Amino acid sequence: MKPRKDLLDIASLTDEEIEFVLSNAVPFKDLFKRSVKKVPTLRGRSVLTLFYEPSTRTRSSFEVAANRLSADVTNFDVESSSVVKGESVVDTVETLEAMRVDYIVVRHKQSGTPNLIARSTRASVINAGDGWHAHPTQALLDAFTLREKLKDIRGARVVIVGDIQHSRVARSTSLLLRRLGAQVAYLAPGSLMPRDLPPDVTTFHSWDDVLTNFRPDVVYLLRVQMERQGEQFFPSLGEYHKLFGLTDARLQVLRERKLWLMHPGPVNRGVEITDAGMNYERSLINEQVENGIAVRMSVLYWLRPGAE
Amino acid sequence: MQQPPDKVRQILSAEQVARCLEDLASQIANRWAKRKELALVGVHKRGVPFSRRLADLLTTKYGKSVVLGTVDITQYRDDLFTLAEVPKLEGSDIGFDVEDAVVILCDEVIYTGRTTRAALEELLDFGRPACVELAVLVNRPGRELPIHPDYIGAQVAEGDLKPDERVSVRFVESDGWDEVFIRKLPTQPV
Numbered sequence: 088m089k090p091r092k093d094l095l096d097i098a099s100l101t102d103e104e105i106e107f108v109l110s111n112a113v114p115f116k117d118l119f120k121r122s123v124k125k126v127p128t129l130r131g132r133s134v135l136t137l138f139y140e141p142s143t144r145t146r147s148s149f150e151v152a153a154n155r156l157s158a159d160v161t162n163f164d165v166e167s168s169s170v171v172k173g174e175s176v177v178d179t180v181e182t183l184e185a186m187r188v189d190y191i192v193v194r195h196k197q198s199g200t201p202n203l204i205a206r207s208t209r210a211s212v213i214n215a216g217d218g219w220h221a222h223p224t225q226a227l228l229d230a231f232t233l234r235e236k237l238k239d240i241r242g243a244r245v246v247i248v249g250d251i252q253h254s255r256v257a258r259s260t261s262l263l264l265r266r267l268g269a270q271v272a273y274l275a276p277g278s279l280m281p282r283d284l285p286p287d288v289t290t291f292h293s294w295d296d297v298l299t300n301f302r303p304d305v306v307y308l309l310r311v312q313m314e315r316q317g318e319q320f321f322p323s324l325g326e327y328h329k330l331f332g333l334t335d336a337r338l339q340v341l342r343e344r345k346l347w348l349m350h351p352g353p354v355n356r357g358v359e360i361t362d363a364g365m366n367y368e369r370s371l372i373n374e375q376v377e378n379g380i381a382v383r384m385s386v387l388y389w390l391r392p393g394a395e
Numbered sequence: 396m397q398q399p400p401d402k403v404r405q406i407l408s409a410e411q412v413a414r415c416l417e418d419l420a421s422q423i424a425n426r427w428a429k430r431k432e433l434a435l436v437g438v439h440k441r442g443v444p445f446s447r448r449l450a451d452l453l454t455t456k457y458g459k460s461v462v463l464g465t466v467d468i469t470q471y472r473d474d475l476f477t478l479a480e481v482p483k484l485e486g487s488d489i490g491f492d493v494e495d496a497v498v499i500l501c502d503e504v505i506y507t508g509r510t511t512r513a514a515l516e517e518l519l520d521f522g523r524p525a526c527v528e529l530a531v532l533v534n535r536p537g538r539e540l541p542i543h544p545d546y547i548g549a550q551v552a553e554g555d556l557k558p559d560e561r562v563s564v565r566f567v568e569s570d571g572w573d574e575v576f577i578r579k580l581p582t583q584p585v
Binding site: 088089090107110111113114115117121122123125126127128388389391 | 467470475479483484486487516
């Protein structure tokens, strides 16, 4: 497979490239069972994480992935840097360029920022989430996780539940799963359902309806973004839980039908999920975390600074 | 039998390949006369059928108990960033405990020694074997590292190869027939 310089979204990947990344992630995951969990693949290369939005999980996952490939990892601490003094993104990247960084992992609240950065550096840029736009490595790890369980994603029925409108996870994961042949449905309050929907996605507004009429194999819960609480998309957290959360009663239906449960983390217990939901035997949440490292290793392995 | 278009001349026929394998198995069996347990690790891709053939002979003819493994050295290559294509990973499979094992790395041809260096490094990341040896079907000159095989099936001499020629091995399991031949590298576009 020809190397690419950047990974900015799912839409620009070919089917062959998706297959390449997903299948290479398998041997990377196998490394975790060895006594030395590390390979020298990226020895002497440097990876820099540049997060303009807070994130512990995604950032750590990229750090662990880069460490296991023997790359040197640096966190560019946005909070304490000159960014807060008003330096533009492009100026920051010029500084990083002078440091001869090979890979830049970026998260930014503004959609399109990773693309902007990618154009101004020879380093490989990986989008770790930009606004509502994309989160391609999350989508890849979700697809990888489902493939491990279902062998083939074709024909699988996945319902994504929650704040679809503001979710880059929903966008990227939904797109990738549909490209791999899954049937995707959205379950959300009207205020959190996007207006421009892909034609092959069905929408639902109640659990009863989706469980009876869509009959999913997989339930993918999204995090309720607490920071949006003041924006009146739903009356209260308690109300949200009652109407759209995975209550213990709904969990019972999942258990009876042996449905898989996914969530990109971090979870809000008592809102979109309960303590019982966290302990559900077919929850893939922890596997998503583990697989995230393997998939990110596979992405780093494929990308090459200065390619194209 | 298909004839590869880039084939220049044959070095070993199927019968000669079989004789080399017999000879290699006997060398290994003699060296380890007092030990029953051996581990054979094939280097992807054709080191894998090579190791299986040796294992068959060592079990059936010499009563050895052989465990098998494979290594894909891609993650350990020293030239990854110079390749135009990123290789697809096959993955390594070492299903036995490497600790204190006698491991014989199996590769069909040794040339620069860089593949062996990578395979050795990878193997040692699985644990600390009692010792590691190297078996090759064909030894050809051109070493770039201080690595030498312990068991050699056939030898290609310095004068046997032009600079644009390489030794190629085919096995029934991977290719449909057994043969060692010399092929010509494609001419680089100017």
